[in-house]
Amino acid sequence: MFNPQKIEKKWQRIWQKEKIYETNLEKAKKPFYNLMMFPYPSAEGLHVGNMYAFVGSDIYGRFKRMQGYDVFEPIGLDGFGIHSENYALKVGTHPAKQAKISEKRFYKQLQMIGNSFSWDKRLETYDPEYYKWTQWIFIQMFKNGLAYRKKASVNWCPSCKTVLADEQVINGRCERCSNNVLKKEFEQWFFKITKYAERLLKNLDKIDWSEKVKIAQRNWIGKSEGALIKFPIKLHKARISRGSKTNRGALADLPQPASVEVFTTRPDTLFGATYLVLSPEHPLLQISILNLIKNSKEVKNYIKKTKGKSEEERIAEGKEKTGVELKGIKAINPANKKEIPIFVADYVLASYGTGAIMAVPAHDQRDFEFAKKYKLPIKQVIVPQNIRVNPRIYQRESALSEAYEGEGVLINSGRFNGLPSEKARWLITKFVGGKKKNQYHLRDWLISRQRYWGPPIPIIYCRKCWENLNSKSKNQKLKLKEGIDYTVFDGKEYIIHPVPEKDLPVKLPFVKDFRPTGKGVSPLASVKSFYEVKCPVCGSKARRETDVSDTFLDSAWYYIGYLILGNQKSKSKIENWKLKIENSPFSSPVIRKWCPVDMYIGGAEHAVLHLLYSRFLAMVFHDLGIIHFEEPFSKFRAHGLLIKEGAKMSKSKGNVVNPDEYIKKFGADILRMYLMFLAPFEYGGDFRDAGILGIKRFLERVWRLSKEMSLRAKRSNLRDKKIASGYCPRNDYLLDRLLHQTIKKVTEDIENLRYNTAISALMILFNEIEKNKESIVNSQWSMFLKLLAPFAPHLSEELWQQLRTQNSKLKTFRSIHLEPWPTYDPKLIEEEKFELVIQINGKARDKVLVEVNISQKEAENIALSREKIKNWVGNKEVKKIIFVPKRLINIVV
Ligand SMILES: [Zn+2]
C-alpha cells in the first residue's frame, strides 16, 4: 500500500541527516541561487496559497540541482515589523513571544511540504545578528546623504497608529489593515529613492522579469517628460489703487522673483491656459500672500478643510472639484501676456511637479470640469489633425462637451498656429524661457514607523553638540543642513549622529506595553533606559531616535543576509572591520559568487513594494562600493493566485484551504502535484477537492507498478544487459522515443514554469509504461522516476532507492535528487518510425515498426512477407490493399 505519510517523514529525516540540500557556499562550483519570497507571519500559519508558491519555486530548484548546479534554496521568516506585530496584537501575545510560536509553526509547515530548503542557513529578521546589518545599512544611507529627516504631509494609518510609505497605501487604504489612511504633518525619516528614479526605470529593460511587474514599476515610477514654465504674479490693479503703501510693501515680501512655476507635460497648450491652480500646500500660500488677497479667510478655511483628505480622495475621477479663487492677485500667461485668475484647489497635489499647474480646460478633463463649474473661459488651442479646416482660420469657440486631450495641430496660438502639437512643445517652452524637465510620480521612501516591533533606527540626537558648534564661527554653522546634519525638537536644534558601527546592534528592548501610542511616537519613547544615551561625539547626555524602521527595509536585503549569516567565515564582528565598507561581509567572495539571485519567485503584489525597494538598495550599495552588482534579481517570475471552487479564498467566506489537512490526508507529494497540475504556474489555479483524487490515483498506480516491477527485478536486469549488447525489442523503440520526447517536453516545461503540461506529459508516458510493463527495463523506469522527482520528491526517492538496492549491493546513500537530470537523444526524437498495423479484412492481425515515409509498395512487401500474415492469407487471392499512411495497411482477401 502506498502510504505517503510514512515515506515522507522518513525521507525528510534522511535528507536532513545527510544534508543533501546544504550547499557549501564557499566551495560551490556551479552556484545557482534559487530564491522564494520568505513568508511573513501575519496569521496563524501558512495557507495553501503560500504552499503553492513555495512548491513552484522548489520544483525549479530541484530541477536545477539535478541539472548539475549547486543550488542554494534558503528559507527564513520576515518576522519583524508591523504585520507580525498586528497579529501579535490580535491574539494578545507579546510579539517577541509570538515570534517563537510562529517560528515553530511556520517551519514545521515548510518542512511538511518537502521543499529542498537549506535549513542550516535560515534566518529571522528579528534576530539581532540580522538586524544589526539592517541598522548598518541605515547608517550607510545616512552617511551618504540618502537618509534625511523632513517635515512632510505623510500617510497616517489611524488603526496601525503609524505613518506609512506611499507604496504601502493601496487605493487610499493601509496595506496592512485596509483602513482609510489620513494625511498628517510629521517630521519623519526618508530614503532618497527619487534620486534613482531614472535608473530604476532604465534598468528594467535589462532584467528578465515578469512583464506585469515591470509595467507596475514603470507606472509607479511614473516618468513624464515636460517643461517648467514660470507665470509672473501681479497684484490686481483695483487692489493696488485702493490699497495703501503697505500692500505694495507686501508684494515685495513675495518669494522672489514673484512668479509661480508650473510643471506641464503639454507646453504646446500654453496659449490655452486660462487660469492657474495652486495645491493647498503650495509655499506661496503662506502668510505673505494671504495678506495680499481680499478673501484670505475663505482661502484659509478651504486649505484647512482639505487637510483631512487623502490624495486618492482628492484626485478621484468623477468627483466634483472644489476650489477658491485668490481674489486680488492674478497671474500672467507668459505666452500671450493675458491676465488669468489664480485658484487654490485640492485636485492639485503638492507632490506632483511643483505643486502648481496651468489649467488648460479645453485640453484637460479635470481642468474642463473645474472651468465649467466656476465659469472660466475654455479656449481651444489644439484641433485633431483630421479636421478638414485650415487650422489658421479655425477660430470657432465650439461648445466642447469634454476636453480634447489628444495630439493635433495648434490654433489660437499666435505664431505657432498650424504646427503639430508634438513639435510645438519644445518651441513654445523655449519661447517663454521655460526648461525641459522630467517628472516622476515616485516619492521618497518614508522609512520611520511609530511602532515597537522593528529595528530601532540607529540615530542619536545631541543638543550639546549643537551648542558646541554654535559657539564656533558663523560660517561653520551655516554649512549645516537641516534634516541631514541637525533637526529641531520643541524649538531646539540637535545635531544628528549615527550610532557608531561598533555599537551595533541597537537592541530592541523588551517593552511590556508594546502597543502603538497613537501620539506620533513609538512606545520606545516612554522607555527612558532606552532613549537616554551618551553622545558618541561629546559624551554628554543625548537622545536616541525612538522610531523603528519600516519592515520593508528588513526584506530589501535578506537575499544577501542568507549568505552573510549562512556563511560562518563572514560572520565577522563589526568591530573587526576598521569601519570600511569595502571590508564588510557584503563584499565577501561568497556574495560575489552567489549574487545576484539567479531565479526569484514571488507574488506580483510586491511589485512596487519589496521588489522596488530591493532594487533601489542594491543600486545604492553598488554605487557606494558595498556590492558588485546593481540589480538584485536577474530573473523574477510572479506566480499566479490560487482560488477555491471559483471563488477567492477568504476567512469570511470560510473557504480558506488549510494545507496541513490535505497533507495529513493525502501526503505532500499528492498536494504538490495537484497544485502544480491546476494551470500554468504563472496563472494560478482553482483548487477543487475532486481534482486531487485524480493525482492520488496516478501516484498510486506509479507505486503499484513499481512493486510489480521489483518482483520482476531479475528479468529486468537481464533485459538491460541485452540492450547493452545491441538487442532492441520492438516495444522499446516506441517507448524509448516517447521517453525521450517526454524528457524534452518536461525539461522545457519546467524551465518555463509550465508544470501542468509537464505533469500531463508524465502521465502520458506512464500510461505507455504501464501498457508495456512486461518489457520495461530499469533504465527506462529510472528515467521516469527522475522526471517525476521534482514534483513528487518523496515517492520518487522511495522507488528510486528500491531500484538501486535491487541493482547493486551498494549500501551508501545517494539521493535521486542529486542524480543527473535525464537528457534526450535528439536523433531518436527526429527519426520518425511508426507502428504499422496490418489488417486482414479490417481486423488487426499484426504490427510492425516501419519508417514514417514508407511507400505503399514497401508497406505491402513488408506486410505480405510477415509469417503471421502469410498464414492468414494462405492461398486466397488478394483482392484489394488499402494503405493509410502512418497508420495501417488493410489486406482484403
Ligand atoms: Zn493600518
Ligand SMILES: [Zn+2]
Ligand atoms: Zn554631543
